[in-house]
Amino acid sequence: MLLTCADVRKTFGSAVVLDGLDLSVDEHEVVALIGASGSGKSTLLRCINLLTEVDDGTITLDGEDITNPKINPDVVRRKIGLVFQSYNLFPHMTVLDNITLAPVKVHGKPPAAARELAMEWLNRVGLADKSGSYPDGLSGGQQQRVAIVRALVNSPRLLLLDEVTSALDPELVGEVLTMIRDLKGDGMTMILATHEMGFARQVADRVAFLDNGRVLEQGPPAQVLGDPVEARTRQFLARIIEAGRL
Numbered sequence: 001m002l003l004t005c006a007d008v009r010k011t012f013g014s015a016v017v018l019d020g021l022d023l024s025v026d027e028h029e030v031v032a033l034i035g036a037s038g039s040g041k042s043t044l045l046r047c048i049n050l051l052t053e054v055d056d057g058t059i060t061l062d063g064e065d066i067t068n069p070k071i072n073p074d075v076v077r078r079k080i081g082l083v084f085q086s087y088n089l090f091p092h093m094t095v096l097d098n099i100t101l102a103p104v105k106v107h108g109k110p111p112a113a114a115r116e117l118a119m120e121w122l123n124r125v126g127l128a129d130k131s132g133s134y135p136d137g138l139s140g141g142q143q144q145r146v147a148i149v150r151a152l153v154n155s156p157r158l159l160l161l162d163e164v165t166s167a168l169d170p171e172l173v174g175e176v177l178t179m180i181r182d183l184k185g186d187g188m189t190m191i192l193a194t195h196e197m198g199f200a201r202q203v204a205d206r207v208a209f210l211d212n213g214r215v216l217e218q219g220p221p222a223q224v225l226g227d228p229v230e231a232r233t234r235q236f237l238a239r240i241i242e243a244g245r246l
């Protein structure tokens, strides 16, 4: 296993958000997290990326317990890319500078090498001509693809994607989806939190349904989304169908 979350607990005040959650992800696997709003999907991703500290339980990456307080979070975060719904690009920096900032300033990569790698990725995703543009000159889909490239230039072992298509106009979702499918083809290990069941169905090897702070049910997309075992999964999907999102 590349990642193992074992008995992870997280509370905010009196709210128990993760309640002994177990989840394992194999190398090259793509896992979609689904569940009602507030079920803890983002919190889990933030715990894995060490942006939020777990109260209890362990998270193991590549055999190393990353919840051990002695671990250097910056080293862990280099191995785990996290991309948010709101792309969070720096508005006053060009696309190229947004991408090379962390490799150069944080990780000490020579600027020329960082630019070369960034341009390679931008070429691959068809955005090389935007390298000198500022984020507000790009569409939402283009900005999100730049945000994903920014995570990829650190060569992460694991990519976490938190609702990366949710802020996009429907016609822009496809280009981000295509990029994620290409990454899957390259063997990138990914965990994606999503409200879009179509997205989960199209890219995930496995879907995990979060409920009351635990993974209640998981399996291949066709099974979990098409023929769920648990009554609560069925209820959740029925609400999604009502909302027209299945």
Ligand SMILES: Nc1ncnc2c1ncn2[C@@H]1O[C@H](COP(=O)(O)OP(=O)(O)OP(=O)(O)O)[C@@H](O)[C@H]1O
Pocket: 012, 015, 017, 035, 036, 037, 038, 039, 040, 041, 042, 043, 044, 193
């Ligand atoms: N820093 C925080 N302080 C207090 N409560 C928090 C904090 N972060 C998250 N929560 C609470 O934890 C619960 C789970 O939130 P989380 O964002 O993980 O859910 P989610 O499944 O990702 O929801 P959504 O699908 O709406 O993004 C929510 O009730 C939220 O209000």
